[in-house]
Amino acid sequence: MTTGLFITFEGIDGAGKSTQLDYAVNYLRSKEKKVIQTREPGGTPISEKVRNMILETNSPLDSETEVLLMFAARKEHIARVIRPALDSGSIVVCDRFTDATFAYQGGGSGVSSSRIETVEAWVQGDFQPDLTLFFDLPIKIAQRRMGQRKKDRFESEALDFHERVRHAYLERAKKSPERIKVIDSSQTKGQIRELVQAELDRVCT
Ligand SMILES: Nc1ncnc2c1ncn2[C@@H]1O[C@H](COP(=O)(O)OP(=O)(O)OP(=O)(O)O)[C@@H](O)[C@H]1O
Ligand SMILES: [Mg+2]
Known part of the structure; x- marks a missing residue:
């Protein structure tokens, strides 16, 4: 039986996910919670290799191949890290998860949602995050924040492409308002941090 909590952080590149994830992990640990911090694609040695294959390659990659690689990495991540941690009662905080596949490979690259849903059902069954925080920000602001980073x-x-990704995230949030909370990421880090803490307080009783 799953006893922990699975919380995912989503958003376009540069939306502030990692910044807020670090705050969230520290906040939860300050409340004596057992927390596992992880990310996708990645989170296990093999899944991190898949991450490098997908993110660092300069060769063209078919979008559906990308979906399959993402879910292969995810299957490994769920089986070896996420499930065991949840079963032992930990809170798992993950930088990106399946919503990102729908947003990037679906919205961004045009893979049909029904195809992604088929693989999702195979890999995850009915396993879903308990809470997803979607950090929403206009693309231009996000790119300005990322500056000259490689x-x-x-x-x-x-x-x-990024506009389509953002739109796909917003559509998903509309369809699952109970699970996906949209956070206006144009605010200051401190303001956002407070909103995140309020959400964490709500789910971590
Ligand atoms: N609310 C904010 N206001 C201004 N700058 C911010 C804010 N939040 C984060 N930043 C800055 O924006 C940059 C991107 O933030 P961060 O790395 O947290 O985004 P990310 O969503 O994790 O990006 P990526 O998807 O590329 O990993 C960093 O330099 C960070 O310090
Ligand atoms: Mg990040």
Whole structure:
């Protein structure tokens, strides 16, 4: 039986996920919670290799291949890290998860949602995050925040790719308002941190 809590952080590149995830992990630990911090794609040695294959390659990669690689890495991550941690009662905080596949490979690259749902059902069954925080920000602001940082495969995509990714996230949030909370990420780090803490207090009783 799953006893822990699975919380995912989502958003376009540069939306402030990692910044808030670090705050959240510290906050939960300050409340004596057992917390596992992880990320996707990645989170296990093999899944991190898949991450590098997807993000660092310069060769073209078919979008459906990308979906399958993401879910292969995810299957491993769930089986070896996420499930065991939840079963032992930990809170698992994950930087990106399946919503990102729907947003990037679906919205961004045009893979049909029904195809992604098929693989999702196979890999996850009915396993879903208990809470997803979606950090929403206009693309231009996110890109300004990232500055001159070296770009990975997705960050190098054109503006309209990122617009489609953002739109896909917002559509998903509309469909699952109980699970996915939209956070206006144009606010200051401190303001956002307070909103995140309020959400964490709500789910971590
Ligand atoms: N609310 C904020 N206001 C201004 N700058 C911010 C805010 N939140 C984060 N930043 C800055 O924006 C940059 C991107 O933030 P961060 O790395 O947390 O985003 P991310 O969503 O994790 O990005 P990526 O998807 O590329 O990992 C960092 O330099 C960070 O310090
Ligand atoms: Mg990050």
